[in-house]
Amino acid sequence: MYGRNGYDQLGRALLLAAILCVFLGMILPRAVYPFFLALQYAALIFCIYRALSRNTFQRQKENAWYLRKEQAVRGWFRSLRDRWQQRKDYKFFRCPSCHALLRVPRGKGKLLLTCRKCGNRFERKT
Ligand SMILES: [Zn+2]
Incomplete structure (x- = not known):
């Protein structure tokens, strides 16, 4: 794995999205199953591609973008929780x-x- 990007936060999120797609494919009607199957494979392939990529600069930029988005979502939920308390x-x-x-x-x-x-x-x- 020397010189490769490896597993990061965006990789973890992609893996979780793929697992979520597996469950949604099982729960939701048969007609939408192929859609979730395709989504699941796309997430897994992108996750593996990112982990094995040698272009670490681009992968770190993608990860930083993802972390900013995740932080914004977490901040919104935190503000909701604070207002409730x-x-x-x-x-x-x-x-x-x-x-x-x-x-x-x-x-x-x-x-x-x-x-x-x-x-x-x-x-x-x-
Ligand atoms: Zn004002």
Whole structure:
């Protein structure tokens, strides 16, 4: 494996996607089975190709792209979890003009909120 890219995070994700396709192919109707079979093979072939590739610079670029996307998805779920945990103490609003998320303590009556990002002011009941 000297000089080869090997198994990385994107390789792991491709392998998991292939395994997921196997299960989806078993659960879903017979008509879509060939589609998931093709997807499964494509993921496996790409995973093996990436692991054996000597063009490590390109493979690392692909992996870095994948890690950025994965981080964005994990961040979204983390923010969802945080909002759920804080739902009894805070209320969350979106700024009408820039859609930034604002966190306001609950039970303070009607408040005039100022967006930190764009400075827009709007009234909301907390
Ligand atoms: Zn704003």
